[in-house]
Amino acid sequence: MSRVFNFSAGPAALPEEVLQQAREEMLDWQGAGMSVMEMSHRGKEFMAIAAQAEADLREVMAIPKNYKVLFLQGGASSQFSMVPMNLLANKTSADYAFTGHWSKKAISEAKKFCDVSVVVTTEADKFTSLPAQNTWKLNDKAAYVHYTPNETIAGVEFHWIPETGDVPLVADMSSTILSRPLDVSRFGVIYAGAQKNIGPAGLTLVIIREDLVGQASAKTPSMFDYKIHAENESMYNTPPTYGWYIAGLVFQWIKRKGGLKAMAEINQRKADKLYQAIDGSGGFYRNPVEPSARSWMNVPFILADANLDSEFLSQAKSAGLVQLKGHRSVGGMRASIYNAMPESGIDVLIDFMKEFQAKKG
Numbered sequence: 001m002s003r004v005f006n007f008s009a010g011p012a013a014l015p016e017e018v019l020q021q022a023r024e025e026m027l028d029w030q031g032a033g034m035s036v037m038e039m040s041h042r043g044k045e046f047m048a049i050a051a052q053a054e055a056d057l058r059e060v061m062a063i064p065k066n067y068k069v070l071f072l073q074g075g076a077s078s079q080f081s082m083v084p085m086n087l088l089a090n091k092t093s094a095d096y097a098f099t100g101h102w103s104k105k106a107i108s109e110a111k112k113f114c115d116v117s118v119v120v121t122t123e124a125d126k127f128t129s130l131p132a133q134n135t136w137k138l139n140d141k142a143a144y145v146h147y148t149p150n151e152t153i154a155g156v157e158f159h160w161i162p163e164t165g166d167v168p169l170v171a172d173m174s175s176t177i178l179s180r181p182l183d184v185s186r187f188g189v190i191y192a193g194a195q196k197n198i199g200p201a202g203l204t205l206v207i208i209r210e211d212l213v214g215q216a217s218a219k220t221p222s223m224f225d226y227k228i229h230a231e232n233e234s235m236y237n238t239p240p241t242y243g244w245y246i247a248g249l250v251f252q253w254i255k256r257k258g259g260l261k262a263m264a265e266i267n268q269r270k271a272d273k274l275y276q277a278i279d280g281s282g283g284f285y286r287n288p289v290e291p292s293a294r295s296w297m298n299v300p301f302i303l304a305d306a307n308l309d310s311e312f313l314s315q316a317k318s319a320g321l322v323q324l325k326g327h328r329s330v331g332g333m334r335a336s337i338y339n340a341m342p343e344s345g346i347d348v349l350i351d352f353m354k355e356f357q358a359k360k361g
């Protein structure tokens with residue numbers, strides 16, 4: 001068996017230990033005589049798996065008791081509409097930070113439901129910065145403030161949490177959840193598609209403060225109503241059982257590794273090394289993002305000579321470094337280095353980049 005270093009932005013690499021455990025349990029989960037995929041979601045085995053996963057996530061993220069954790073489907077993209085459908089209540093506007101591709105999508109969906117007030121935008125500098133909060137124009141009539149803590153495509157990340165007073169803060173954490181400790185009590189809603197830093201595609205995590213549950217209008221379809229999912233412990237309909245189970249294995253893996261504090265130390269070290277290698281290349285490689293806004297999770301880098309892109313990618317692939325092609329809107333390369341990317345993968349990538357430059361620079 002040979003495993004590559006997979007720098008995909010999502011679905012992304014999973015910890016090898018988790019995949020091995022899943023393989024061992026594939027045909028017979030702990031004596032049940034069946035795979036987790038074959039279990040009734042209401043049977044005692046799966047109920048135990050589900051409860052353990054939630055308990056482990058609550059422990060890892062130190063989620064306060066007055067928050068519900070929902071294991072849903074539909075991806076982060078469904079949350080772009082579920083958030084306004086559930087949080088507007090009797091209000092007619094919401095505040096959005098426009099900092100990249102994903103916040104743009106969240107905004108266009110929200111516009112179907114309310115007046116969106118864009119409180120800050122970085123479109124003019126092609127989403128390579130994150131202006132300080134004193135430049136934001138928050139609106140005290142807003143039902144909530146939405147932002148995207150890590151913009152997966154441009155590779156910009158907030159290393160601070162916006163202050164929104166009594167207005168609930170909503171965060172699309174798809175590509176940064178579990179990368180570091182987080183004060184959950186600062187948020188009204190946190191949501192994330194699983195396929196970056198949690199588990200397989202198909203599961204969507206929502207962490208929501210209890211007082212924000214139950215405000216959807218009567219016409220809201222049941223599947224889009226947080227209250228229905230909360231009351232039914234995410235089992236109103238068949239939940240994404242296998243994804244939930246794998247996410248649970250990932251939460252246990254994080255605990256074994258020392259929790260989010262340890263994750264943060266490793267992630268910061270990985271990112272620092274890679275940015276140093278890029279900045280130290282004398283312009284051969286370049287990251288366009290303002291240093292204070294650089295992401296720990298997604299590191300785009302552009303080759304000064306774009307004609308070398310395809311050679312870079314094919315040689316990287318031969319060296320066991322895959323999925324490095326950048327998003328078409330940014331060009332060049334992008335290394336997504338979520339929790340499951342070991343530090344050794346960064347070292348191998350940096351060595352490869354130096355060798356490639358020595359040959360071609």
Ligand SMILES: *Cc1c(COP(=O)(O)O)cnc(C)c1O
Binds near residue numbers: 010172174196
């Ligand atoms: C990947 C991603 C999404 C889209 O997630 P889906 O689960 O595919 O809907 C949304 N927001 C961010 C920040 C992402 O990285």
